[in-house]
Amino acid sequence: MSKIQVEDINRNIYDIKNEDEYAFKIQKGLNREIVEEISRQKNDPEWMKEIRLKALETYNSLELPTWGPDLSELKMDEIATYVKPKSKLNTSWDDVPEEIKNTFDTLGIPEAERKSLAGVGAQYDSEVVYHSMKEDLLKQGVIYTDMETAVREYPEIVKNYFMKCVPVNDHKFVALHAAVWSGGSFVYVPKGVKVDIPLQSYFRLNSPESGQFEHTLIIVDEGASLHFIEGCSAPKYNKVNLHAGCVELYVKDNAYLRYSTIENWSKNMMNLNTKKAIVGKNAQIDWVTGSFGSKVSMLYPMSILNGEGAKTEYTGITFAGKGQNLDTGFKVIHNAPNTSSVVNSKSISKEGGACTYRALVRIAENAKQSKCSVSCESLMLDDNSRSDTIPVNDIQTDEVEFSHEAKIGKISDKEIFYLMSRGLSEEDAKAMIVRGFAYPISKELPVEYAVEMNNLINMELKGAIG
Amino acid sequence: MLKVNRTPVRTSRNFKINNIKLEDVNIPEKVWSFKPATITSSNLVENNVAVSGLTYGLGDSLLKNVMQCANHKAKITVDKQDKDIKMIYHFDDENTNLINYIEIDAKENANVIVEYKSNTEKECFVNSIIKIVACQQVMINVFVINLLNESSNFFLAMENSLEENSNLQYTVIDLGAKNSIQNYYANMTGESANNDLQAIYLGRKNQLKDINYIAELRGQKTNVNIDVQGALKDNAKKNFKGTIDFKKGCKKAKGDENEYCMLLSDRAKSIALPMLLCTEDDVEGNHSTASGKLNEKEIFYIMSRGINKQEATKLIIKARFQKILERICDEEVRNELMEEIDRRLD
């Protein structure tokens, strides 16, 4: 059988580099002066400035993780943590400066807004340059704005929720985030309001040797529902960029949130992102995650099921190619009776890429009658690549149903033969099998992303071996 | 504090599974010779052997302890077939500390039973290394049985090397000790080597089980199967770490790993970390773990035949253990274990 090569993502549209033009770029590195300067630039209220400075202390006191991918290429002294683009926050695409708008145009963002979204936010480097939402949602009391506006206009809400779901000392990069965060989205969906079409925030990091630290805070109040989509990309530079965002989600009793992410950072990106959700009684959070980009990722969305009957589903695919080390997975804490979780994870490794599925399931002592089922499958496309499965299952009580299954292997020769006997060429057969493998995930993605993902899985024969 | 039995791949410290920390365990350094040891074998048994190091093992402190203080060592070179190698360590009031090194070089087929048992109420201590080399074409069957009393400490490092076409059947029955810490490593270098590891653990009261099984598949067409069945009562706690590591070059290798933990109390704690590591594409790896209480329907069905709930529960647990226990050909040993399991489930 011959070996296949899965083509790389056509990165042309992501790789459009704009001149590194900015209104303000903070000096590289990290110290108290830099954090104070960011705070001054952002006109922080005093309480926020305090959070930042305290977080910096925490950052300095914490060690780098002693596990997972190698982070030694990341030199904080060479990263600019704040880059203010030459644009203010706009509510009309026409007002966004030409060059920045062109970038988002190419990425299809304004187009998507017209077609299928209820609201859009767009961040360029450290600041949100565009935010808008459909009129009727505004009338129903839905708030969708950039994080800085939220700090100014809804300080009481932000104070109650900011860095409460994800504690500042969670790990070193959370502390870093809390010290230098900038941009991101704030969403509040009032009680009982159902937002039928998705909101989307798009994060673009253009500036080289810089970091993006957007903060996303979403509160879906009792009985409300929302679908939120997050997209990320950046052009490739030779030096390492850093993304250490933070996503805090509060899904109140009987509420529903679906959080979809398509992460397509360039391959010089260290993606050290943190996402957590606190889920109330009979509420549900569903995560849909596609991880395709970045050089190194450490990303483990977490659902904390605090309310009785809370549910969560995680559906994720990770696709690691040449030079990529993508360490992803899911964490769930069952903290109340009758909670349930379903995990479905897939990964594809090729051309020396490494995928790790790292996960935690914890069913606490009081979480009687809880259920959890986990399935992970890894596909190895060649023998230069790597695929590891490292799931921790911590079960602290007996009245539970817990099961975990994992599989690792290559495309089955038998399946290829079967399809070829029906007239499919070897490459068609393999492409069909890989698409079929990814299908349970791609079907959960918004349509335009699913199409994009299928296009990624275009294969060609690389020449016969043995 | 003793920090031992490192997991081969580290993960987040918050998951509390990178190693096991034990308070109040003293590693005895001055020990007398261990008298109630009986070794039976038709092959030559040497007692004066040098202790060599371990690839994984339980950690430096325990390895050093065996190297410096071992009070019972045995090396058996199996040159002629031997179906009845027995190494029995029965602890009594005078002999409570065993620092033990066993090496078996199997050039011919063999059956081996190693049993640790307390015939005393006193706290016992075992720090043991069992090393096995399964030479080409050899079929070797090993049973390790822990029946120590529940105030004892049991440390066991098993290391195995599998040559071409060898077949190693390993069975671990872990019922005893307060802290029972096991490390198992199979280095599968030989083409078509086969390793079938099956284990039972049963924890009750405050027993702690820390189980760390590692198989590295290096040779082509190697095959490993790890099957672990356990039950936890009362406040018992178990960490199971099972790693199947497909190393580069192990084309057409297969690895299966399955752990099933029956929880019999709402205070019992079970952590499982079943790992698959893979740097080769032409392999098949599967793992599954499950835990939970016994199936109510099964219990109901058995009770409808006039059996009380406790008996029904025992019946189901023993049924799950049965397949593994049946590997023990020695009927006497098997019956002894059945009785022991019965007693500990009461």
Added chain:
Amino acid sequence: MKTLLEMKDLHANAGEKEILKGLNLTIHEGEVHVVMGPNGAGKSTLANSIFHNPEYTVTAGSIEFEGENIQDFTTDKIAKKGIFMSFQLPEEIPGISTLNFLKFAKGKMTDRPVKIFEFKKQVEEYMQELNMNPKLIERNLNVGFSGGEKKKNEILQMLVLNPKLAILDETDSGLDVDAIKTVSKGIEMFKNDKNAVLIITHNTRILSHLKVDYVHILVDGKIVKTGDSRLAKEIEENGYAKYK
């Protein structure tokens, strides 16, 4: 009559082991052939060797289709030449619906885009004839199909792809009486004087529903006797002992 398949002195291995030891078989248009034989005689090796299954190797002899040597053809090219093989154990392919798969394969086979509406109608008609649950075409290819459903799905694919030669490998095994009738009906629907069928089986049940031209007895990698349907009858009564 045009010659479709011609195998001469075929030797083939399954893995390392020699299974076919000099097999000769010629099939013309309009013929129905049956190869019968005890387990291990080489029946599946025969089908898989024609189809260039990587688990089997042809070590000597020749396989020609319509006068062309097809031994070095890849499996898909053999299929495109007009040979179909039904599998004993059809693979389950998750993530692709049966209908989309059929449409895709038909497109590849004919090198023409398939008009979905007419195509679907045609497929549904076939399914009705084969007593298949119409919902099956929306399900993923063979995933979760029962044994009988899988076998019928193979016959459905044969009808849809409409080959010149259909090789049916143990299509009747594991089926109940009704399913065998349905499968036979599918073969009857397919059969005309321009194509041919090669049925590989170890029992004679399916033959009572079909008109058969030749019956070959395959024992230990060779065809030891060829006759008409009366030969199948004889095997039914006396077994293979006589030929071993």
